[in-house]
Amino acid sequence: MKLALLLLLLPLSVLAEPAQVIRATPLQKEPATDAARVAELAENTPVDAGERSGGWIRVRTQAGAEGWVKLLALRYGGPGAARRGDSGLAQAFSAARTGSSGTQVTTGVRGLEAEQIAAARPNLAELNRMQSYAASRDASAAFADKGRLRRQSVEYPK
Amino acid sequence: MRALLLALAALAATPAQAQFNLRNLDINRVLDTAKNVGKAVTDISEPDEIAIGRDMAARLLGAAPLAADAELQRYVNQVGRWLASQTERPDLPWHFGVLEAPQLNAFAVPGGTIFVTRGLVQRMRSEAELAGVLAHEIAHVLRKHHLKAIQKGAQASLAGEALNQALRDQRSPARDKLAALGTEMYTRGLDRGDELEADRLGVVIAARAGYDSYGLPGVLQTLQAMNAEDSALALMFKTHPSPADRLGALAEKMQPTLDAYAAQPQLRERFAAETRAR
Numbered sequence: 141m142k143l144a145l146l147l148l149l150l151p152l153s154v155l156a157e158p159a160q161v162i163r164a165t166p167l168q169k170e171p172a173t174d175a176a177r178v179a180e181l182a183e184n185t186p187v188d189a190g191e192r193s194g195g196w197i198r199v200r201t202q203a204g205a206e207g208w209v210k211l212l213a214l215r216y217g218g219p220g221a222a223r224r225g226d227s228g229l230a231q232a233f234s235a236a237r238t239g240s241s242g243t244q245v246t247t248g249v250r251g252l253e254a255e256q257i258a259a260a261r262p263n264l265a266e267l268n269r270m271q272s273y274a275a276s277r278d279a280s281a282a283f284a285d286k287g288r289l290r291r292q293s294v295e296y297p298k
Numbered sequence: 299m300r301a302l303l304l305a306l307a308a309l310a311a312t313p314a315q316a317q318f319n320l321r322n323l324d325i326n327r328v329l330d331t332a333k334n335v336g337k338a339v340t341d342i343s344e345p346d347e348i349a350i351g352r353d354m355a356a357r358l359l360g361a362a363p364l365a366a367d368a369e370l371q372r373y374v375n376q377v378g379r380w381l382a383s384q385t386e387r388p389d390l391p392w393h394f395g396v397l398e399a400p401q402l403n404a405f406a407v408p409g410g411t412i413f414v415t416r417g418l419v420q421r422m423r424s425e426a427e428l429a430g431v432l433a434h435e436i437a438h439v440l441r442k443h444h445l446k447a448i449q450k451g452a453q454a455s456l457a458g459e460a461l462n463q464a465l466r467d468q469r470s471p472a473r474d475k476l477a478a479l480g481t482e483m484y485t486r487g488l489d490r491g492d493e494l495e496a497d498r499l500g501v502v503i504a505a506r507a508g509y510d511s512y513g514l515p516g517v518l519q520t521l522q523a524m525n526a527e528d529s530a531l532a533l534m535f536k537t538h539p540s541p542a543d544r545l546g547a548l549a550e551k552m553q554p555t556l557d558a559y560a561a562q563p564q565l566r567e568r569f570a571a572e573t574r575a576r
Contacts, residue, residue, distance in 0.1 A: 162542075211515065254485035257358065264356055266364055273371040274393055289509065
């Protein structure tokens, strides 16, 4: 019991997320390209993934080797683990908007599937409401400053 | 197009009077009309782009209303407006809205309106991830991807002049049809190349705004780890390349940019505070 409690209290940075590497990739000792190589991981190697540092994720292999791999070399879910079932959200909502007769109820929240989009009539009241929430350029700059966001000069790719 | 055909028919029918007809037909106007059918895309003025976008945004809001959370709506507008300020079209009337829908999706409307569903916001972990998604949609507006697709699609059902009329004149009888066609675009999706371009530009725009550049890849990884059969993903997956393909394309083309700005703020706490259920 105590052990279970302890496990629950461990920080989320433990290596707990099942994942796999999608191409042959080096396992580095530190999150840097010039760090020492712990191992070479073959394509589709399953790993347990943990914390992120820049473009790197800390992982452990099933053989117990620990280190860092490039974030984009990793796919979460592992082999076959992507079948996690339906979120159920969309059905819950679509049930909510369908009455017992199967006809659409106009109150409440509707889903946003192709049929709703194709059949939509303009809603000018919502359009006006949306426009009332607009932020000015100056206000958004102050907001960015509060978050310590510093503007950078970055070129578009060719 | 019809005018050109009539003109050609007139010329062919009366060879003896060709000289006379040519003078009276105003051949320049015929040629201009013919040219317009092909290059109409580039000719839509900014006010026209904004006006047609307004019609389309009103329709999308008819499909799903805004989330009833004014603070959330203002927050998303601050993030989006800051991102848009880092682009070549900083002074469009930028508007951002969270749609009350459980599906995971986001939409860019010509002229500067961006929507993201509450379902997608709920799956995000930081302001950098929100910024990544908004920046991708902003890129669609910058490059006029939807406007071009609408014109291409509409040419099949609206003849050249009627299409030009509908684009330029809000009171044109074809205007309603055009807005409906434009909105329907969101059920079919854009070209794959447009989506991948928006991913690349989105990474750049988020980095310019000072965000952790891995925001958009982070959301794509979340989508990729979900069950592809999940009904909340159906429309997004139908209208976009797979998350795995998009991540692969980013790794191939954008790795240096991603790594250079990976240490910028993610703003997880501010995001959690601003998007909590109220």
